[in-house]
Amino acid sequence: MTPGVSTSVDFEPGDTPAPEHNVRPLVDTALLPDWRGAGKVVHSAHRLYEHLISLWAPGVIEAAHDLGVFAELSKGARTSDQLAEACDANQRAMRVLMDGLFAYDIVDRIPSATGPSVYRMSDEMSECLLPGGLFSLVGKIEYDRQLAWHSWRNLADAVRTDNRDASGDLQLNQISEHNFESLVRGINFWAPPIVEALCAGFETLAWPTDRPASVLDIGCGTGLYSQLLLEQFPKWRATGLEAPHIAPIAEAQAARIGVADRFGVQVRDFWTESWGSDHDLLIFVNIFHLQTPESAMELLHKSQQALGENGLICIADHMVTDEQDAKPVQDRFAMLFAASMLATGGGDAFLLDEYDTWLAAAGLRRVAVLDTPMHRILLAGHA
Numbered sequence: 001m002t003p004g005v006s007t008s009v010d011f012e013p014g015d016t017p018a019p020e021h022n023v024r025p026l027v028d029t030a031l032l033p034d035w036r037g038a039g040k041v042v043h044s045a046h047r048l049y050e051h052l053i054s055l056w057a058p059g060v061i062e063a064a065h066d067l068g069v070f071a072e073l074s075k076g077a078r079t080s081d082q083l084a085e086a087c088d089a090n091q092r093a094m095r096v097l098m099d100g101l102f103a104y105d106i107v108d109r110i111p112s113a114t115g116p117s118v119y120r121m122s123d124e125m126s127e128c129l130l131p132g133g134l135f136s137l138v139g140k141i142e143y144d145r146q147l148a149w150h151s152w153r154n155l156a157d158a159v160r161t162d163n164r165d166a167s168g169d170l171q172l173n174q175i176s177e178h179n180f181e182s183l184v185r186g187i188n189f190w191a192p193p194i195v196e197a198l199c200a201g202f203e204t205l206a207w208p209t210d211r212p213a214s215v216l217d218i219g220c221g222t223g224l225y226s227q228l229l230l231e232q233f234p235k236w237r238a239t240g241l242e243a244p245h246i247a248p249i250a251e252a253q254a255a256r257i258g259v260a261d262r263f264g265v266q267v268r269d270f271w272t273e274s275w276g277s278d279h280d281l282l283i284f285v286n287i288f289h290l291q292t293p294e295s296a297m298e299l300l301h302k303s304q305q306a307l308g309e310n311g312l313i314c315i316a317d318h319m320v321t322d323e324q325d326a327k328p329v330q331d332r333f334a335m336l337f338a339a340s341m342l343a344t345g346g347g348d349a350f351l352l353d354e355y356d357t358w359l360a361a362a363g364l365r366r367v368a369v370l371d372t373p374m375h376r377i378l379l380a381g382h383a
Helices: 039-067 069-073 080-086 091-103 123-129 138-153 155-161 177-185 188-204 224-232 247-257 293-306 329-344 352-361
Strands: 108-110 118-120 213-218 236-242 263-267 279-285 307-317 364-371 376-382
Touching (some): 039 069, 039 138, 069 080, 069 123, 138 177, 138 329, 224 236, 236 247
Parallel strands (some): 213 236, 236 263, 279 307
Antiparallel strands (some): 307 376
């Protein structure tokens, strides 16, 4: 299946293209000597330093965004002097910024035998760095500018207070509607590998997908997860539950992808209003990490009431297995994501064992756990 939108990615379950490269290290630790018997300390200092300078990456990327560099490069290759003129910036400083983007593999630098180097942005990077692309990260950049930078600077204060209310109870995530709207537009790129893994999970479980099915996408955001499933399974229909300021985004995206006739959004408070009943698939993507244990259990009790007899609940989120020896990538990402949630308003990355406890209390059981690049998918059904 190829999505009916113009993007740089064609989604085919089971066919994930290999990236050109991963994030490259900035420190060549192979060249570190055993300096006066203190080699381990020196090595640790270099490794820690590399962590501390990680803020360089968002610094140069977001500065280029603010200056309009990516918009200018979308018109064609440019020298740093040309970019400086177009972006009303200093020539030398623009050359430094562009070399930083080149060091992070954001742009290509093409040497010239007759003049200054030319900088070029690939079509794939344009999709990510310009507004309007299905997998654009501009919303994430705006979220960083609005909230994340300041919040990380004050993480120590959040550790002291733990985002508790006046009575001492944990709060649900306190992100504002405006900040959430920016963020939800900037994380669509998470969807293809999650949907691919989910489709493979259906096949492994021999869960029938060739029949009509009712999908309920709770807190659907842009709706991309259920929309990609509708592309894959033409007999399915999906309903997203969302807040009034997000619902139009999901509706517009459904039309863009070509599934608007089978995807609808209902503006509904999913805490207080009914979800209906006999749904075949309930989808929660990036919902549970915003919860407290008490609110997570409440969501699962409501899920049990809304799920059909042979239905599945799909929870795609940042979950921790706590495998101390292996320390999988997904665990490491989830642990750091939890720190991000602490900094920006509350939430957590819960243990799989905690999910199992909540499921059992709601009359549900875990069916499978699937790994994706940054998330895990927990599939559950009636006990």
